[in-house]
Amino acid sequence: MNVWLGPGLLPAETLREELAGCYGVVCLLTDRIDRVLIESLPDLRFVSSMSVGVDHIDVAALTERGIPLGYTPGVLVETTADTTFALLLAAARRVCEADRFVREGSWRLENRWSPDFFAGKDVAGATLGLLGLGEIGQAVARRAQAFGMRVVAWNRSPRNVPGVENLDLETLLAASDFVSVHVALAAETRGLLNAERIALMKPGAVLVNTARGGIVDEVALVAALASGRLSAAGIDVFAQEPVPAGHPLLTLPNVVLTPHIGSATAQTRARMADLATRNAIAALKGEHMPHCANPEVYGG
Numbered sequence: 001m002n003v004w005l006g007p008g009l010l011p012a013e014t015l016r017e018e019l020a021g022c023y024g025v026v027c028l029l030t031d032r033i034d035r036v037l038i039e040s041l042p043d044l045r046f047v048s049s050m051s052v053g054v055d056h057i058d059v060a061a062l063t064e065r066g067i068p069l070g071y072t073p074g075v076l077v078e079t080t081a082d083t084t085f086a087l088l089l090a091a092a093r094r095v096c097e098a099d100r101f102v103r104e105g106s107w108r109l110e111n112r113w114s115p116d117f118f119a120g121k122d123v124a125g126a127t128l129g130l131l132g133l134g135e136i137g138q139a140v141a142r143r144a145q146a147f148g149m150r151v152v153a154w155n156r157s158p159r160n161v162p163g164v165e166n167l168d169l170e171t172l173l174a175a176s177d178f179v180s181v182h183v184a185l186a187a188e189t190r191g192l193l194n195a196e197r198i199a200l201m202k203p204g205a206v207l208v209n210t211a212r213g214g215i216v217d218e219v220a221l222v223a224a225l226a227s228g229r230l231s232a233a234g235i236d237v238f239a240q241e242p243v244p245a246g247h248p249l250l251t252l253p254n255v256v257l258t259p260h261i262g263s264a265t266a267q268t269r270a271r272m273a274d275l276a277t278r279n280a281i282a283a284l285k286g287e288h289m290p291h292c293a294n295p296e297v298y299g300g
């Protein structure tokens, strides 16, 4: 058994070398398991990822070879919904901007308070549009309802969730004061929020993304935030992670940025590790994984 203990993350070249001859892989979302790598591993019988998203893995390449892919759904739902709501509130009420203002000593007697001082955007009474109404989207809907928001959603196949109105994508974008992304990154969702769709958003709307970076066109997002067309954004995930130094998002005051920490609580990370381990142990025993992203490999 090869175990990578660091330092740091496993570089692609080392990953290839370490996996030579391996029967199974337990990996993180930072490990890119692509077709070339999969095809170079004739002995590979399973992959278990400690993540719910599997866009770092070529699922089709695994499925073609009948290799099960374990993932960790369910256990990070509430934690990720909390992160989403934290970003939504922080962006709406300019919390990080205000924090920087106080820390850098800009809060002085002459600007102590005024009627429009750090005026943000109300959440109660506002409309939240959810792109994706899976488990995380639904958990965000529950929080939004408790905060007095109207919740609308777009999902590829509309879902019946109490208090949530299903809308088509364009209508949702035009109607929502806040838009939060909760779809998985796949070929059909890459660039879903492109320049044309961002242009449909309500003037002054706030965008929150705790799903995956590739779903939102970052160039179009930056332009909309810089022009004031969107009032703010809360972004946890990026097209390239870590977000490169000098990325224009880093220069905008009206954006709250976090480094892909949607599921980052000690308890949730332990639950994810536990599920990833259970998937791997099942595969080692020749049993079906309890949480398999490509169950068709088991037939029937």
Ligand code: DGY
Residues within 6 Å of the ligand: 029, 050, 051, 052, 053, 054, 076, 260, 261, 262, 263, 264
């Ligand atoms: C996942 O598991 O895919 C999440 O992005 C981790 O936070």
